[in-house]
Amino acid sequence: MDTPLKRTPLYDAHVKAGARMVPFGGWEMPVQYTGIIEEHRTVRRAVGLFDVSHMGEFEIAGPDALAVLQHLTSNDVAALQEGQIQYSILCYPNGTIVDDLTVYRLAPDRFMLTVNAGNIDKDWAWVNQSTEHGTKARWRNISAATGLIAVQGPKAEPLVGRLADRDLTKIGYYRFARGAVTGVPTMISRTGYTGEDGFELYVAAADTARLWAALLDAGRADGVAPIGLGARDTLRLEMKYALYGNDIDETTNALEAGLGWVVKPAKGEFIGRDALEKIRAEGVRRKLVGLEMVDKAVARHGYAVHTAGRPVGVVTSGSYGPSVDKYIAMAYVETALAAIGTALDVEIRGQAKAARVVRTPFYASRVKKTG
Amino acid sequence: MANVPTDLKYTREHEWAKQEGARVRVGITAYAQEQLGDVVFVELPKVGAKVAAHKPFGVVESVKAVSDLFAPVSGDVVEANAELPNKPETVNQDPYGRGWMIVIAPSSKGEWDQLLTAAQYEEFLTQGGQ
Secondary structure: OOOOOEOOOOHHHHHHOOOEEEEEOOEEEEEEOOOHHHHHHHHHHOOEEEEOOOOEEEEEEOOOHHHHHHHHEOOOHHHOOOOEEEEEEEEOOOOEEEEEEEEEEEEOOEEEEEEOHHHHHHHHHHHHHOOOOOOOOEEEEOOOOEEEEEEEOOOHHHHHHHHEOOOHHHOOOOEEEEEEEOOEEEEEEOOOOOOOOEEEEEEEHHHHHHHHHHHHHHOHHHOOEEOOHHHHHHHHHHOOOOOEOOOEOOOOEOOOOOOHHHOOHHHOOOOOHHHHHHHHHHOOOEEEEEEEEOOOOOOOOOOEEEEOOEEEEEEEEEEEEOOOOEEEEEEEEEHHHOOOOOEEEEEEOOEEEEEEEEOOOOOOOOOOOOO | OOOOOOOOEEOOOOEEEEEEOOEEEEEEOHHHHHHHOOEEEEEOOOOOOEEOEOOEEEEEEEOOOEEEEEEOOOEEEEEEOOOOOOOOOHHHHOOOOOOOOEEEEEOOOHHHHHOEOHHHHHHHHHOOOO
16 A cells, blocks of 8 residues: 555645654654654643644534434434534444544534544545435535644643634633634634643634644744644653554454443444443453553553563553653553552563553643533 | 764664774764654663674663664673663763763674774765665
């Protein structure tokens, strides 16, 4: 599969800024500009801009749109009001995960889904094949036409607020509003993937570069900087946010991944419901836990987890956590070994390195839950 | 172009080697640390360990990558930089100075002559460094 890498509307801006570009999920994306740790700290301390235009957006509209989404996703879409956002999952019939996503209620019979960049084609095929013929709802893939900039950090609200045509304090966590930012028509969404307060700004692809430049310019006094995928990964790891392809995929189910809070069987039928109900009744065999390394070593995706020489799990993500100043990881381990404080070993280059199960998030979230 | 001091020798795996009397001090090049990005972990052999030319002697890890360290020459480890496990970022800050990794007492003389000169290493980098 030697298809050429896709580029976002900000590709030229990244190259000009000296970013190191790498392949990611079929896209050519900035992994870092100045350095992953420095960028990570900029987001925790001030404010950072992320180009997440590679993510996919689908719209569904029509009288049956709600029913289609109730069938496709695990969360209860009926509970979603206009202007609200919901984290959710697309499941296979056996309860494993097609993708994780956010669902936006744009109007009573119109919704937007934001999906992972590497899954756009797979998800597009899945939602279409899972929508019955003759259904009064139409899907539209608006991924290519849509740019997306995440503005994250304690100074995100004042920065975006200076350029926005409305009072952002009125937009609560997991809510959105339509407005203009530096004159660019924008869907302003108080969401993110860092554990910091902030926004994700949906704009037309053609307007993305103008908004990016305006945010960099207006945020100079705030210490704003562009942030690459490297820091995006360490920031989300410190929050124990799952990354599709690392921590969740078509072999893991939502319950063992700790995403049971978005599985709502009481709402009625959805793809994967029966399987997940059965798993819930029987109890999960393994759980996704947070590990902190006791021995100095970096646990990485795919490394085996042992106890007393017996394999009991696998690391799904791991790195140095700059804000906790520790080597941290996420791992699936047998349910009996998932309790906080459990001592485990991670096999690193043939050696058992001590680790223990710890409370997560590793770093306290600062998202604005009220509002 | 990355900094390549002329008084050092080099490997194709991006280590530098410096002759200090009968001993050889070893580290990774400025190019190597730039490519790695922020170094967050360094694992070095203990003093007294034996290393073999062009074989891994340790590991350096950045946020994104795990990379083996290769010995430029065979011999006994007579010093290991005790500062690095606690301050791995030193490798980024001063790769040719405080970021050194180990000192080897070489067991064979011929291996030194086979290392790349600064000019050869620079040429290797201009060809992509792989």
